[in-house]
Amino acid sequence: MPEGPEIRRAALRIDKVLSGRQAEIVSFGQAHLQRFGQHLSGERIDWVSSRGKAMLTRFANGLTLYSHNQLYGRWYVVRRNQMPRTQRSLRVAIHTKTHSALLYSASDIEVLTPEQLPLQKYLARLGPDALDESVHWRDILTLLLAPQFQRRTLAALYLDQGFVAGIGNYLRSEILFEARVNPFDRPCDLSRRQLGRLARATLDLTRQSLATAGITNKPSRVAQAKRRGLSRRHYRFAIFDRQGEACYGCQGEVERTDVSGRRIYLCQSCQPTLRPNSKSEVRQ
Numbered sequence: 429m430p431e432g433p434e435i436r437r438a439a440l441r442i443d444k445v446l447s448g449r450q451a452e453i454v455s456f457g458q459a460h461l462q463r464f465g466q467h468l469s470g471e472r473i474d475w476v477s478s479r480g481k482a483m484l485t486r487f488a489n490g491l492t493l494y495s496h497n498q499l500y501g502r503w504y505v506v507r508r509n510q511m512p513r514t515q516r517s518l519r520v521a522i523h524t525k526t527h528s529a530l531l532y533s534a535s536d537i538e539v540l541t542p543e544q545l546p547l548q549k550y551l552a553r554l555g556p557d558a559l560d561e562s563v564h565w566r567d568i569l570t571l572l573l574a575p576q577f578q579r580r581t582l583a584a585l586y587l588d589q590g591f592v593a594g595i596g597n598y599l600r601s602e603i604l605f606e607a608r609v610n611p612f613d614r615p616c617d618l619s620r621r622q623l624g625r626l627a628r629a630t631l632d633l634t635r636q637s638l639a640t641a642g643i644t645n646k647p648s649r650v651a652q653a654k655r656r657g658l659s660r661r662h663y664r665f666a667i668f669d670r671q672g673e674a675c676y677g678c679q680g681e682v683e684r685t686d687v688s689g690r691r692i693y694l695c696q697s698c699q700p701t702l703r704p705n706s707k708s709e710v711r712q
Contacts, residue, residue, distance in 0.1 A: 432594020501534025
């Protein structure tokens with residue numbers, strides 16, 4: 429599933445070709461949304477942005493198109509009348525005079541009034557967006573110290589969009605490794621210094637991923653890998669998807685475990701647990 433940085437990059441790409449322009453034709457592939465085509469066609473598009481893993485497209489008449497890619501949704505931006513070759517189902521099409529923004533395969537789509545927008549089920553439960561520049565690492569620290577989050581494992585907490593919006597599977601592993609904390613520890617197990625390090629890593633790596641199109645490894649490691657002629661797959665992540673490879677921190681072996689069907693990667697030496705009895709079995 430695309431995470432916050434991927435959705436924000438898509439939103440920026442779409443905003444570049446749609447914002448300030450008239451939507452000549454807006455159409456929907458789902459029957460229950462087709463009536464909105466007449467309300468949006470001919471309207472100017474004010475902006476396109478994202479919140480967490482959702483994309484928002486605001487029209488001049490006040491209506492907002494909400495979409496969530498879920499597992500399989502994908503936005504395309506093409507020149508007008510140059511439709512992509514794909515077997516996917518077209519769900520939303522926004523055509524300006526020169527370009528088209530096309531959403532395929534997603535099903536979580538709504539058209540909302542200003543009054544409905546803050547009450548939308550997904551948006552209403554979101555915590556602060558890690559890509560929002562007004563969010564400071566101390567805001568994340570405050571959340572980590574909050575009673576409702578204190579006794580939850582970090583592995584579970586960092587996929588909860590009500591804690592911090594936009595973090596998914598790869599960012600979770602990368603953030604916890606960068607902060608050198610164990611996924612099965614809880615905020616209440618950590619020292620104030622560890623919590624501060626975790627809060628900083630939460631924002632730093634999410635924002636780095638946005639700036640680098642998904643690369644969360646340290647720039648020095650990336651540069652070294654490129655000099656060696658290695659592909660992006662070999663330098664994108666510091667720990668995610670590196671099961672069995674050498675840890676960058678200690679040269680130990682990167683391990684993988686599955687929690688509720690979701691992969692998480694860790695180094696037991698660099699991320700020792702503070703709760704020995706809570707260790708889950710690591711599947712090699």
